[in-house]
Amino acid sequence: MSRPLIKLADIPTAAPEGVKEKHIKEETEDLVDRLGDLQQRLYADGKHSLLVVLQGMDGSGKDGAAHKVFDKCRITGLTYHAFKKPTEEEFAHDFLWRVHKVVPAKGMIGIFNRSHYEDILIQRVHGWIDEERVRRRMAAINAFEETLEFDNNTLVFKFYMHISHDEQEKQLKERMQEPDKYWKHNPGDWEERKLWDKYMDAYEYAINHSSIPWHICPVDDRWWRDYFIAKTLVERLEKLNLEMPELAGR
Amino acid sequence: MSRPLIKLADIPTAAPEGVKEKHIKEETEDLVDRLGDLQQRLYADGKHSLLVVLQGMDGSGKDGAAHKVFDKCRITGLTYHAFKKPTEEEFAHDFLWRVHKVVPAKGMIGIFNRSHYEDILIQRVHGWIDEERVRRRMAAINAFEETLEFDNNTLVFKFYMHISHDEQEKQLKERMQEPDKYWKHNPGDWEERKLWDKYMDAYEYAINHSSIPWHICPVDDRWWRDYFIAKTLVERLEKLNLEMPELAGR
Numbered sequence: 072m073s074r075p076l077i078k079l080a081d082i083p084t085a086a087p088e089g090v091k092e093k094h095i096k097e098e099t100e101d102l103v104d105r106l107g108d109l110q111q112r113l114y115a116d117g118k119h120s121l122l123v124v125l126q127g128m129d130g131s132g133k134d135g136a137a138h139k140v141f142d143k144c145r146i147t148g149l150t151y152h153a154f155k156k157p158t159e160e161e162f163a164h165d166f167l168w169r170v171h172k173v174v175p176a177k178g179m180i181g182i183f184n185r186s187h188y189e190d191i192l193i194q195r196v197h198g199w200i201d202e203e204r205v206r207r208r209m210a211a212i213n214a215f216e217e218t219l220e221f222d223n224n225t226l227v228f229k230f231y232m233h234i235s236h237d238e239q240e241k242q243l244k245e246r247m248q249e250p251d252k253y254w255k256h257n258p259g260d261w262e263e264r265k266l267w268d269k270y271m272d273a274y275e276y277a278i279n280h281s282s283i284p285w286h287i288c289p290v291d292d293r294w295w296r297d298y299f300i301a302k303t304l305v306e307r308l309e310k311l312n313l314e315m316p317e318l319a320g321r
Numbered sequence: 322m323s324r325p326l327i328k329l330a331d332i333p334t335a336a337p338e339g340v341k342e343k344h345i346k347e348e349t350e351d352l353v354d355r356l357g358d359l360q361q362r363l364y365a366d367g368k369h370s371l372l373v374v375l376q377g378m379d380g381s382g383k384d385g386a387a388h389k390v391f392d393k394c395r396i397t398g399l400t401y402h403a404f405k406k407p408t409e410e411e412f413a414h415d416f417l418w419r420v421h422k423v424v425p426a427k428g429m430i431g432i433f434n435r436s437h438y439e440d441i442l443i444q445r446v447h448g449w450i451d452e453e454r455v456r457r458r459m460a461a462i463n464a465f466e467e468t469l470e471f472d473n474n475t476l477v478f479k480f481y482m483h484i485s486h487d488e489q490e491k492q493l494k495e496r497m498q499e500p501d502k503y504w505k506h507n508p509g510d511w512e513e514r515k516l517w518d519k520y521m522d523a524y525e526y527a528i529n530h531s532s533i534p535w536h537i538c539p540v541d542d543r544w545w546r547d548y549f550i551a552k553t554l555v556e557r558l559e560k561l562n563l564e565m566p567e568l569a570g571r
Contacts, residue, residue: 117413162369163426164474171421176413207471214464221457222415 086295107143129231130242377482380492427444
Protein backbone atom coordinates (compact mmCIF):
# COMPACT_ATOMS: atom_id res chain seq x y z
CA MET A 72 0.00 0.00 0.00
CA SER A 73 1.33 3.42 -0.90
CA ARG A 74 -0.25 5.40 1.95
CA PRO A 75 2.11 6.84 4.56
CA LEU A 76 2.30 4.59 7.61
CA ILE A 77 0.27 5.73 10.57
CA LYS A 78 2.03 5.95 13.91
CA LEU A 79 -0.65 6.44 16.55
CA ALA A 80 1.71 8.00 19.09
CA ASP A 81 2.29 10.86 16.66
CA ILE A 82 -1.40 11.70 16.32
CA PRO A 83 -3.12 13.93 18.91
CA THR A 84 -5.88 12.41 21.03
CA ALA A 85 -7.39 15.81 21.92
CA ALA A 86 -9.12 18.54 19.95
CA PRO A 87 -6.82 20.76 17.88
CA GLU A 88 -5.37 23.84 19.58
CA GLY A 89 -7.48 26.96 19.29
CA VAL A 90 -10.82 25.46 18.27
CA LYS A 91 -13.71 26.72 20.37
CA GLU A 92 -15.80 24.07 22.10
CA LYS A 93 -18.98 26.14 21.98
CA HIS A 94 -18.64 26.80 18.29
CA ILE A 95 -17.82 23.16 17.49
CA LYS A 96 -20.82 21.96 19.48
CA GLU A 97 -23.10 24.22 17.45
CA GLU A 98 -21.64 22.95 14.24
CA THR A 99 -22.10 19.38 15.45
CA GLU A 100 -25.81 20.01 16.09
CA ASP A 101 -26.12 21.13 12.49
CA LEU A 102 -24.15 18.13 11.19
CA VAL A 103 -26.28 15.70 13.20
CA ASP A 104 -29.42 17.25 11.71
CA ARG A 105 -28.00 17.01 8.22
CA LEU A 106 -27.05 13.37 8.80
CA GLY A 107 -30.66 12.66 9.74
CA ASP A 108 -31.79 14.24 6.49
CA LEU A 109 -29.18 12.37 4.48
CA GLN A 110 -30.25 9.10 6.06
CA GLN A 111 -33.78 9.59 4.80
CA ARG A 112 -32.49 10.13 1.29
CA LEU A 113 -30.20 7.12 1.55
CA TYR A 114 -33.14 5.01 2.67
CA ALA A 115 -35.56 6.29 0.05
CA ASP A 116 -33.00 5.99 -2.70
CA GLY A 117 -32.12 2.42 -1.66
CA LYS A 118 -28.98 2.12 -3.75
CA HIS A 119 -26.19 2.51 -1.19
CA SER A 120 -25.54 1.47 2.34
CA LEU A 121 -23.26 2.87 5.00
CA LEU A 122 -21.23 0.80 7.41
CA VAL A 123 -19.74 2.69 10.36
CA VAL A 124 -17.20 0.77 12.41
CA LEU A 125 -16.38 2.25 15.83
CA GLN A 126 -13.31 0.51 17.13
CA GLY A 127 -11.16 1.49 20.08
CA MET A 128 -9.96 0.75 23.60
CA ASP A 129 -12.31 0.50 26.59
CA GLY A 130 -13.51 3.94 27.59
CA SER A 131 -12.90 5.46 24.17
CA GLY A 132 -16.53 6.47 23.83
CA LYS A 133 -17.86 4.18 21.15
CA ASP A 134 -21.35 4.01 22.67
CA GLY A 135 -21.48 7.72 23.29
CA ALA A 136 -20.49 8.53 19.73
CA ALA A 137 -23.19 6.25 18.39
CA HIS A 138 -25.85 7.90 20.58
CA LYS A 139 -24.85 11.40 19.70
CA VAL A 140 -23.99 11.28 15.99
CA PHE A 141 -27.00 9.23 14.85
CA ASP A 142 -29.44 10.96 17.18
CA LYS A 143 -31.52 12.35 14.32
CA CYS A 144 -31.48 9.17 12.24
CA ARG A 145 -34.62 7.05 12.20
CA ILE A 146 -34.43 3.58 13.67
CA THR A 147 -36.21 2.15 10.62
CA GLY A 148 -33.10 2.79 8.55
CA LEU A 149 -30.52 2.06 11.22
CA THR A 150 -28.98 -1.10 12.64
CA TYR A 151 -26.63 -1.24 15.60
CA HIS A 152 -24.50 -4.20 16.64
CA ALA A 153 -22.15 -4.42 19.60
CA PHE A 154 -19.86 -7.40 19.17
CA LYS A 155 -19.11 -9.15 22.42
CA LYS A 156 -17.25 -12.36 23.19
CA PRO A 157 -18.34 -14.82 20.49
CA THR A 158 -21.05 -17.32 21.38
CA GLU A 159 -20.52 -21.04 21.01
CA GLU A 160 -22.34 -20.95 17.68
CA GLU A 161 -20.21 -18.06 16.47
CA PHE A 162 -17.01 -19.84 17.48
CA ALA A 163 -18.13 -22.79 15.37
CA HIS A 164 -17.84 -20.62 12.25
CA ASP A 165 -15.17 -18.55 10.57
CA PHE A 166 -14.54 -15.18 12.21
CA LEU A 167 -16.38 -13.17 9.54
CA TRP A 168 -19.58 -15.21 9.73
CA ARG A 169 -21.27 -13.34 12.58
CA VAL A 170 -20.28 -10.01 11.05
CA HIS A 171 -21.33 -10.68 7.47
CA LYS A 172 -24.80 -11.76 8.63
CA VAL A 173 -25.55 -8.29 9.97
CA VAL A 174 -24.02 -5.94 7.40
CA PRO A 175 -26.41 -3.17 6.32
CA ALA A 176 -28.76 -3.78 3.38
CA LYS A 177 -28.99 -1.20 0.63
CA GLY A 178 -30.59 1.95 1.99
CA MET A 179 -29.48 1.25 5.55
CA ILE A 180 -26.89 2.63 7.93
CA GLY A 181 -25.22 -0.05 10.04
CA ILE A 182 -23.18 0.84 13.13
CA PHE A 183 -20.70 -1.64 14.54
CA ASN A 184 -19.51 -1.13 18.12
CA ARG A 185 -16.34 -3.23 17.80
CA SER A 186 -16.18 -5.47 14.77
CA HIS A 187 -14.35 -8.19 12.88
CA TYR A 188 -11.15 -6.35 13.82
CA GLU A 189 -11.40 -7.78 17.33
CA ASP A 190 -10.29 -11.05 15.77
CA ILE A 191 -6.87 -9.57 15.03
CA LEU A 192 -6.79 -7.32 18.14
CA ILE A 193 -7.77 -8.94 21.42
CA GLN A 194 -7.05 -12.38 19.98
CA ARG A 195 -3.59 -11.34 18.85
CA VAL A 196 -2.66 -9.39 21.96
CA HIS A 197 -3.39 -12.43 24.11
CA GLY A 198 -1.59 -14.80 21.78
CA TRP A 199 -4.75 -16.83 21.07
CA ILE A 200 -3.89 -16.83 17.37
CA ASP A 201 -0.53 -17.06 15.65
CA GLU A 202 0.93 -14.48 13.29
CA GLU A 203 0.13 -16.53 10.20
CA ARG A 204 -3.54 -16.43 11.15
CA VAL A 205 -3.32 -12.69 11.76
CA ARG A 206 -1.94 -12.24 8.25
CA ARG A 207 -4.59 -14.44 6.66
CA ARG A 208 -7.40 -12.79 8.61
CA MET A 209 -6.18 -9.37 7.57
CA ALA A 210 -6.30 -10.47 3.91
CA ALA A 211 -9.78 -11.93 4.47
CA ILE A 212 -10.95 -8.66 6.06
CA ASN A 213 -9.72 -6.67 3.09
CA ALA A 214 -11.44 -8.98 0.62
CA PHE A 215 -14.63 -8.87 2.71
CA GLU A 216 -14.78 -5.08 2.97
CA GLU A 217 -13.98 -4.71 -0.71
CA THR A 218 -16.85 -7.05 -1.55
CA LEU A 219 -19.22 -4.90 0.50
CA GLU A 220 -18.02 -1.86 -1.41
CA PHE A 221 -18.10 -3.12 -4.97
CA ASP A 222 -20.95 -5.56 -4.73
CA ASN A 223 -23.37 -3.71 -2.45
CA ASN A 224 -22.35 -0.06 -2.84
CA THR A 225 -21.50 0.00 0.84
CA LEU A 226 -19.53 2.98 2.06
CA VAL A 227 -17.25 1.54 4.72
CA PHE A 228 -16.19 4.02 7.40
CA LYS A 229 -13.85 2.83 10.08
CA PHE A 230 -13.10 5.10 13.01
CA TYR A 231 -10.25 4.35 15.32
CA MET A 232 -11.32 5.99 18.59
CA HIS A 233 -7.99 7.47 19.57
CA ILE A 234 -7.80 7.88 23.36
CA SER A 235 -4.74 8.69 25.45
CA HIS A 236 -3.46 6.37 28.15
CA ASP A 237 -4.25 8.99 30.80
CA GLU A 238 -7.73 9.70 29.55
CA GLN A 239 -8.55 6.00 29.59
CA GLU A 240 -7.56 5.83 33.24
CA LYS A 241 -9.85 8.76 33.97
CA GLN A 242 -12.74 7.16 32.10
CA LEU A 243 -12.35 3.79 33.78
CA LYS A 244 -12.12 5.43 37.21
CA GLU A 245 -15.30 7.39 36.60
CA ARG A 246 -17.08 4.10 36.12
CA MET A 247 -16.14 3.17 39.68
CA GLN A 248 -16.93 6.57 41.17
CA GLU A 249 -20.12 7.77 39.51
CA PRO A 250 -23.22 5.72 40.37
CA ASP A 251 -24.65 6.43 36.91
CA LYS A 252 -21.68 4.66 35.37
CA TYR A 253 -21.33 1.71 37.75
CA TRP A 254 -22.99 -0.56 35.21
CA LYS A 255 -20.17 0.11 32.76
CA HIS A 256 -17.48 -0.96 35.19
CA ASN A 257 -15.75 -4.18 34.28
CA PRO A 258 -12.69 -5.27 36.26
CA GLY A 259 -11.43 -6.97 33.12
CA ASP A 260 -10.91 -3.56 31.52
CA TRP A 261 -8.10 -2.86 33.96
CA GLU A 262 -6.46 -6.13 32.98
CA GLU A 263 -6.67 -5.24 29.30
CA ARG A 264 -5.22 -1.81 30.09
CA LYS A 265 -2.00 -3.50 31.18
CA LEU A 266 -1.58 -4.64 27.59
CA TRP A 267 -1.82 -1.08 26.24
CA ASP A 268 1.39 -1.12 24.19
CA LYS A 269 0.56 -4.44 22.61
CA TYR A 270 -2.87 -3.12 21.70
CA MET A 271 -1.35 -0.03 20.11
CA ASP A 272 0.90 -2.23 17.99
CA ALA A 273 -2.00 -4.44 16.96
CA TYR A 274 -4.13 -1.41 16.06
CA GLU A 275 -1.32 0.07 14.01
CA TYR A 276 -0.94 -3.19 12.13
CA ALA A 277 -4.67 -3.32 11.36
CA ILE A 278 -4.80 0.33 10.35
CA ASN A 279 -1.73 0.15 8.16
CA HIS A 280 -2.68 -3.11 6.45
CA SER A 281 -6.29 -2.21 5.69
CA SER A 282 -7.05 -1.59 2.06
CA ILE A 283 -9.94 0.72 3.02
CA PRO A 284 -8.33 3.56 5.03
CA TRP A 285 -9.19 4.30 8.65
CA HIS A 286 -10.14 7.62 10.18
CA ILE A 287 -8.17 8.35 13.33
CA CYS A 288 -10.65 10.13 15.58
CA PRO A 289 -9.29 12.04 18.63
CA VAL A 290 -11.70 11.22 21.46
CA ASP A 291 -10.23 12.76 24.63
CA ASP A 292 -12.57 15.70 24.06
CA ARG A 293 -15.94 14.12 23.49
CA TRP A 294 -17.32 17.18 21.73
CA TRP A 295 -14.52 16.95 19.19
CA ARG A 296 -15.13 13.22 18.73
CA ASP A 297 -18.77 13.77 17.81
CA TYR A 298 -17.92 16.61 15.46
CA PHE A 299 -15.16 14.61 13.76
CA ILE A 300 -17.38 11.60 13.05
CA ALA A 301 -20.46 13.58 12.02
CA LYS A 302 -18.44 15.81 9.71
CA THR A 303 -16.64 12.89 8.08
CA LEU A 304 -19.91 11.09 7.34
CA VAL A 305 -21.90 14.12 6.23
CA GLU A 306 -19.23 15.31 3.83
CA ARG A 307 -19.02 11.93 2.15
CA LEU A 308 -22.77 11.36 1.97
CA GLU A 309 -23.36 14.81 0.52
CA LYS A 310 -21.07 13.89 -2.35
CA LEU A 311 -23.52 11.15 -3.34
CA ASN A 312 -26.03 13.87 -4.30
CA LEU A 313 -28.90 11.76 -3.06
CA GLU A 314 -32.29 13.05 -4.17
CA MET A 315 -35.64 11.97 -2.84
CA PRO A 316 -37.04 9.75 -5.65
CA GLU A 317 -39.76 11.06 -7.96
CA LEU A 318 -43.26 9.71 -7.55
CA ALA A 319 -43.33 6.31 -9.26
CA GLY A 320 -45.97 5.39 -11.85
CA ARG A 321 -47.27 8.94 -12.19
CA MET B 322 -2.64 -20.90 -11.16
CA SER B 323 -0.41 -23.70 -12.21
CA ARG B 324 -3.06 -26.38 -12.69
CA PRO B 325 -3.69 -27.52 -16.27
CA LEU B 326 -6.70 -25.74 -17.76
CA ILE B 327 -9.89 -27.75 -17.83
CA LYS B 328 -11.74 -27.98 -21.13
CA LEU B 329 -15.13 -29.49 -20.38
CA ALA B 330 -15.69 -30.72 -23.93
CA ASP B 331 -12.66 -32.99 -23.52
CA ILE B 332 -14.00 -34.67 -20.39
CA PRO B 333 -16.43 -37.59 -20.66
CA THR B 334 -19.95 -37.14 -19.27
CA ALA B 335 -20.60 -40.89 -19.00
CA ALA B 336 -19.14 -43.67 -16.88
CA PRO B 337 -15.71 -44.92 -17.98
CA GLU B 338 -15.62 -47.76 -20.51
CA GLY B 339 -15.63 -51.22 -19.05
CA VAL B 340 -16.86 -50.50 -15.52
CA LYS B 341 -19.72 -52.73 -14.44
CA GLU B 342 -22.85 -50.96 -13.25
CA LYS B 343 -23.80 -53.71 -10.83
CA HIS B 344 -20.39 -53.77 -9.23
CA ILE B 345 -20.24 -49.96 -8.97
CA LYS B 346 -23.67 -49.83 -7.36
CA GLU B 347 -22.56 -52.31 -4.71
CA GLU B 348 -19.47 -50.25 -4.01
CA THR B 349 -21.62 -47.14 -3.77
CA GLU B 350 -23.80 -48.75 -1.12
CA ASP B 351 -20.70 -49.42 0.92
CA LEU B 352 -19.39 -45.87 0.41
CA VAL B 353 -22.73 -44.35 1.43
CA ASP B 354 -22.65 -46.42 4.63
CA ARG B 355 -19.11 -45.34 5.36
CA LEU B 356 -20.05 -41.70 4.77
CA GLY B 357 -22.81 -42.06 7.37
CA ASP B 358 -20.26 -43.40 9.83
CA LEU B 359 -17.76 -40.67 9.00
CA GLN B 360 -20.43 -38.02 9.49
CA GLN B 361 -21.00 -39.21 13.05
CA ARG B 362 -17.31 -38.92 13.79
CA LEU B 363 -17.15 -35.48 12.16
CA TYR B 364 -20.08 -34.37 14.30
CA ALA B 365 -18.77 -35.84 17.55
CA ASP B 366 -15.28 -34.52 16.94
CA GLY B 367 -16.61 -31.03 16.15
CA LYS B 368 -13.38 -29.66 14.70
CA HIS B 369 -14.03 -29.69 10.96
CA SER B 370 -16.92 -29.02 8.66
CA LEU B 371 -17.64 -30.16 5.15
CA LEU B 372 -19.17 -27.99 2.44
CA VAL B 373 -20.39 -29.84 -0.64
CA VAL B 374 -21.32 -27.65 -3.59
CA LEU B 375 -23.38 -29.34 -6.33
CA GLN B 376 -23.38 -27.07 -9.33
CA GLY B 377 -24.54 -27.88 -12.84
CA MET B 378 -27.04 -27.36 -15.62
CA ASP B 379 -30.75 -28.14 -15.24
CA GLY B 380 -31.32 -31.88 -15.26
CA SER B 381 -27.79 -32.70 -14.15
CA GLY B 382 -29.06 -34.54 -11.10
CA LYS B 383 -28.06 -32.31 -8.21
CA ASP B 384 -31.09 -33.25 -6.11
CA GLY B 385 -30.74 -36.92 -6.89
CA ALA B 386 -27.08 -36.94 -5.91
CA ALA B 387 -27.88 -35.25 -2.61
CA HIS B 388 -30.60 -37.81 -1.80
CA LYS B 389 -28.49 -40.78 -2.65
CA VAL B 390 -25.02 -39.93 -1.37
CA PHE B 391 -26.09 -38.58 2.03
CA ASP B 392 -28.80 -41.18 2.58
CA LYS B 393 -27.09 -42.62 5.64
CA CYS B 394 -26.16 -39.28 7.17
CA ARG B 395 -28.21 -38.04 10.12
CA ILE B 396 -30.20 -34.87 9.67
CA THR B 397 -28.91 -33.53 12.98
CA GLY B 398 -25.49 -33.06 11.41
CA LEU B 399 -26.61 -32.09 7.92
CA THR B 400 -27.82 -28.86 6.33
CA TYR B 401 -29.16 -28.56 2.81
CA HIS B 402 -29.70 -25.33 0.90
CA ALA B 403 -31.07 -24.94 -2.61
CA PHE B 404 -30.29 -21.46 -3.86
CA LYS B 405 -33.07 -20.03 -6.02
CA LYS B 406 -33.60 -16.63 -7.53
CA PRO B 407 -32.51 -14.15 -4.82
CA THR B 408 -35.23 -12.57 -2.69
CA GLU B 409 -35.59 -8.83 -2.40
CA GLU B 410 -33.69 -8.89 0.90
CA GLU B 411 -30.91 -10.96 -0.63
CA PHE B 412 -30.61 -8.60 -3.59
CA ALA B 413 -30.15 -5.76 -1.11
CA HIS B 414 -26.86 -7.32 0.02
CA ASP B 415 -23.62 -8.39 -1.58
CA PHE B 416 -23.82 -11.69 -3.47
CA LEU B 417 -22.03 -13.70 -0.77
CA TRP B 418 -24.29 -12.58 2.06
CA ARG B 419 -27.01 -15.20 1.68
CA VAL B 420 -24.42 -17.92 1.21
CA HIS B 421 -22.14 -17.04 4.11
CA LYS B 422 -25.09 -17.04 6.52
CA VAL B 423 -25.70 -20.75 5.93
CA VAL B 424 -22.23 -22.26 5.70
CA PRO B 425 -21.81 -25.35 7.90
CA ALA B 426 -20.68 -24.95 11.51
CA LYS B 427 -17.86 -27.11 12.83
CA GLY B 428 -19.01 -30.71 12.97
CA MET B 429 -21.60 -30.25 10.23
CA ILE B 430 -21.95 -31.26 6.60
CA GLY B 431 -23.54 -28.55 4.46
CA ILE B 432 -24.87 -29.33 0.99
CA PHE B 433 -25.44 -26.53 -1.49
CA ASN B 434 -27.68 -27.21 -4.48
CA ARG B 435 -26.38 -24.37 -6.63
CA SER B 436 -24.34 -21.75 -4.84
CA HIS B 437 -22.54 -18.43 -4.95
CA TYR B 438 -21.27 -19.51 -8.38
CA GLU B 439 -24.68 -18.69 -9.87
CA ASP B 440 -23.64 -15.06 -9.50
CA ILE B 441 -20.96 -15.53 -12.14
CA LEU B 442 -22.93 -18.09 -14.19
CA ILE B 443 -26.57 -17.24 -14.92
CA GLN B 444 -25.87 -13.55 -14.26
CA ARG B 445 -22.94 -13.52 -16.65
CA VAL B 446 -24.58 -15.59 -19.39
CA HIS B 447 -27.50 -13.16 -19.50
CA GLY B 448 -25.26 -10.12 -19.40
CA TRP B 449 -26.76 -8.86 -16.11
CA ILE B 450 -23.25 -8.13 -14.84
CA ASP B 451 -20.20 -6.84 -16.69
CA GLU B 452 -16.88 -8.63 -16.98
CA GLU B 453 -15.22 -6.42 -14.38
CA ARG B 454 -17.81 -7.57 -11.85
CA VAL B 455 -17.27 -11.18 -12.87
CA ARG B 456 -13.55 -10.78 -12.23
CA ARG B 457 -14.09 -9.13 -8.86
CA ARG B 458 -16.69 -11.67 -7.78
CA MET B 459 -14.37 -14.50 -8.72
CA ALA B 460 -11.66 -12.96 -6.50
CA ALA B 461 -14.22 -12.53 -3.71
CA ILE B 462 -15.29 -16.17 -4.04
CA ASN B 463 -11.71 -17.35 -3.75
CA ALA B 464 -11.10 -15.23 -0.66
CA PHE B 465 -14.40 -16.43 0.86
CA GLU B 466 -13.72 -20.13 0.30
CA GLU B 467 -10.17 -19.78 1.56
CA THR B 468 -11.48 -18.13 4.73
CA LEU B 469 -13.83 -21.07 5.30
CA GLU B 470 -10.89 -23.43 4.90
CA PHE B 471 -8.28 -21.74 7.06
CA ASP B 472 -10.52 -20.16 9.65
CA ASN B 473 -13.14 -22.85 10.18
CA ASN B 474 -11.40 -26.05 9.02
CA THR B 475 -14.02 -26.40 6.32
CA LEU B 476 -13.31 -28.92 3.61
CA VAL B 477 -14.77 -27.33 0.49
CA PHE B 478 -15.84 -29.82 -2.20
CA LYS B 479 -17.21 -28.44 -5.43
CA PHE B 480 -18.70 -30.83 -7.93
CA TYR B 481 -19.40 -29.72 -11.44
CA MET B 482 -22.23 -32.01 -12.53
CA HIS B 483 -21.03 -32.73 -16.05
CA ILE B 484 -23.98 -33.61 -18.30
CA SER B 485 -24.00 -33.90 -22.09
CA HIS B 486 -26.19 -31.72 -24.26
CA ASP B 487 -28.13 -34.80 -25.42
CA GLU B 488 -28.63 -36.18 -21.93
CA GLN B 489 -30.00 -32.85 -20.75
CA GLU B 490 -32.60 -32.95 -23.52
CA LYS B 491 -33.61 -36.44 -22.44
CA GLN B 492 -33.88 -35.38 -18.80
CA LEU B 493 -35.94 -32.27 -19.55
CA LYS B 494 -38.29 -34.26 -21.83
CA GLU B 495 -38.87 -36.87 -19.14
CA ARG B 496 -40.17 -34.08 -16.93
CA MET B 497 -42.89 -33.45 -19.50
CA GLN B 498 -43.67 -37.11 -20.11
CA GLU B 499 -43.58 -38.82 -16.73
CA PRO B 500 -46.34 -37.77 -14.33
CA ASP B 501 -44.00 -38.35 -11.38
CA LYS B 502 -41.68 -35.69 -12.76
CA TYR B 503 -44.21 -33.10 -13.93
CA TRP B 504 -43.50 -30.99 -10.88
CA LYS B 505 -39.91 -30.59 -11.98
CA HIS B 506 -40.87 -29.20 -15.38
CA ASN B 507 -40.05 -25.56 -15.87
CA PRO B 508 -40.44 -24.01 -19.32
CA GLY B 509 -37.63 -21.64 -18.44
CA ASP B 510 -35.18 -24.55 -18.49
CA TRP B 511 -35.65 -24.85 -22.26
CA GLU B 512 -34.82 -21.17 -22.62
CA GLU B 513 -31.64 -21.57 -20.59
CA ARG B 514 -30.73 -24.60 -22.71
CA LYS B 515 -30.45 -22.33 -25.74
CA LEU B 516 -27.55 -20.63 -23.98
CA TRP B 517 -25.66 -23.91 -23.55
CA ASP B 518 -22.37 -22.80 -25.12
CA LYS B 519 -22.30 -19.59 -23.09
CA TYR B 520 -22.91 -21.61 -19.95
CA MET B 521 -20.08 -23.96 -20.78
CA ASP B 522 -17.74 -20.98 -21.22
CA ALA B 523 -18.88 -19.46 -17.93
CA TYR B 524 -18.41 -22.78 -16.11
CA GLU B 525 -14.95 -23.21 -17.56
CA TYR B 526 -14.01 -19.73 -16.41
CA ALA B 527 -15.24 -20.43 -12.88
CA ILE B 528 -13.56 -23.82 -12.72
CA ASN B 529 -10.25 -22.58 -14.08
CA HIS B 530 -10.13 -19.46 -11.90
CA SER B 531 -11.06 -21.13 -8.61
CA SER B 532 -8.25 -21.41 -6.12
CA ILE B 533 -9.91 -24.47 -4.56
CA PRO B 534 -10.07 -27.06 -7.38
CA TRP B 535 -13.33 -28.50 -8.71
CA HIS B 536 -14.25 -32.13 -9.20
CA ILE B 537 -15.72 -32.77 -12.65
CA CYS B 538 -18.38 -35.41 -12.05
CA PRO B 539 -19.74 -37.30 -15.09
CA VAL B 540 -23.49 -37.53 -14.52
CA ASP B 541 -25.03 -39.06 -17.64
CA ASP B 542 -24.97 -42.41 -15.81
CA ARG B 543 -26.56 -41.65 -12.46
CA TRP B 544 -25.04 -44.71 -10.82
CA TRP B 545 -21.57 -43.41 -11.74
CA ARG B 546 -22.42 -39.93 -10.47
CA ASP B 547 -23.32 -41.24 -7.01
CA TYR B 548 -20.24 -43.43 -6.86
CA PHE B 549 -17.98 -40.57 -7.95
CA ILE B 550 -19.21 -38.14 -5.31
CA ALA B 551 -19.39 -40.68 -2.49
CA LYS B 552 -15.91 -42.01 -3.22
CA THR B 553 -14.40 -38.52 -3.43
CA LEU B 554 -15.86 -37.50 -0.07
CA VAL B 555 -15.16 -40.76 1.76
CA GLU B 556 -11.54 -40.90 0.66
CA ARG B 557 -10.90 -37.38 1.87
CA LEU B 558 -12.74 -37.74 5.16
CA GLU B 559 -10.97 -41.01 5.95
CA LYS B 560 -7.67 -39.14 5.72
CA LEU B 561 -8.76 -37.00 8.69
CA ASN B 562 -8.53 -40.12 10.87
CA LEU B 563 -11.50 -38.98 12.91
CA GLU B 564 -11.95 -40.90 16.12
CA MET B 565 -14.97 -40.90 18.36
CA PRO B 566 -13.89 -38.74 21.34
CA GLU B 567 -12.97 -40.33 24.63
CA LEU B 568 -15.38 -40.00 27.53
CA ALA B 569 -14.83 -36.52 28.97
CA GLY B 570 -14.23 -35.95 32.67
CA ARG B 571 -13.62 -39.59 33.42
